[in-house]
Amino acid sequence: xTGVSQNPRHKITKRGxxxxxxxxxxxxxxxxxWYRQTLGQGPEFLTYFQNEAQLEKxxxxxDRFSAERPKGxxxxxxxxxxxxxDSAMYLCASSARGALYGYTFGxxxxxxxx
Amino acid sequence: xxxxxxSQPEMSVQEAETVTLSCTYxxxxxxxxxxxxxxxxxxxxxLVIRQEAYKQQNAxxxxxxxxxxxxAKSFSLKISDSQLGDTAMYFCAFITNYGGSQGNLIFGxxxxxxxxx
Numbered sequence: 001x002t003g004v005s006q007n008p009r010h011k012i013t014k015r016g017x018x019x020x021x022x023x024x025x026x027x028x029x030x031x032x033x034w035y036r037q038t039l040g041q042g043p044e045f046l047t048y049f050q051n052e053a054q055l056e057k058x059x060x061x062x063d064r065f066s067a068e069r070p071k072g073x074x075x076x077x078x079x080x081x082x083x084x085x086d087s088a089m090y091l092c093a094s095s096a097r098g099a100l101y102g103y104t105f106g107x108x109x110x111x112x113x114x
Numbered sequence: 115x116x117x118x119x120x121s122q123p124e125m126s127v128q129e130a131e132t133v134t135l136s137c138t139y140x141x142x143x144x145x146x147x148x149x150x151x152x153x154x155x156x157x158x159x160x161l162v163i164r165q166e167a168y169k170q171q172n173a174x175x176x177x178x179x180x181x182x183x184x185x186a187k188s189f190s191l192k193i194s195d196s197q198l199g200d201t202a203m204y205f206c207a208f209i210t211n212y213g214g215s216q217g218n219l220i221f222g223x224x225x226x227x228x229x230x231x
Contacts, residue, residue: 003158004158033219035219040223041223041224042118042205042207042221042222042223042224043159043205043219043221044221045218045219045220048218056218058218091159099209099218099219100147100209100211101164102149102161102164103161103219104161105151105158105159105160106158107157107158108158
């Protein structure tokens with residue numbers, strides 16, 4: 001068990017570019033979550049997968065954001081046409097028993113849009 | 115609206131002493147779960163303690179314990195015998211469970227705890 005792995009750890013991109021982040025959950029965890037954390041705030045929910053199905057999306061997830069989890073394993077979060085307001089830490093978490101029992105978080109991907 | 119309020123943006127405590135972090139929340143649901151998560155500097159967030167709202171007994175995990183006051187919608191975290199490794203951001207969070215349909219984990223803004231030697 002190597003924990004939840006997120007890549008890259010840091011990403012600096014120019015406004016208008018597309019970026020993609022990857023999350024590898026704990027192998028036996030079928031539930032995967034994406035959160036966004038801006039400076040001075042707690043994490044905010046973005047989206048939730050159970051296996052390969054995306055079961056819930058937040059209103060925060062605009063049309064420029066898309067997430068996938070092919071084959072129910074790793075997940076990717078893509079942001080198209082990045083804006084400065086997208087600068088944040090993007091956290092991935094996974095769980096075997098569901099959110100009621102707590103998550104295992106990854107270390108996050110810090111995105112800076114310049 | 116469901117919200118979590120952590121009224122102490124920063125706190126400090128001397129090593130080996132006890133500190134209490136405050137948290138209040140607002141929900142109209144009766145079935146929910148409460149959590150404290152710890153986020154050390156530049157490291158991932160980890161679960162510290164979990165409380166089921168229908169249980170009256172306060173949860174404890176080694177040096178960490180909670181004071182859960184359901185009527186007051188208060189969920190404070192007590193850290194006993196503070197250690198330097200307890201230095202971190204602490205986030206209070208809750209999730210509702212209505213009819214088997216889970217809500218999303220809602221976090222407060224966090225309290226930055228510094229343990230001083």
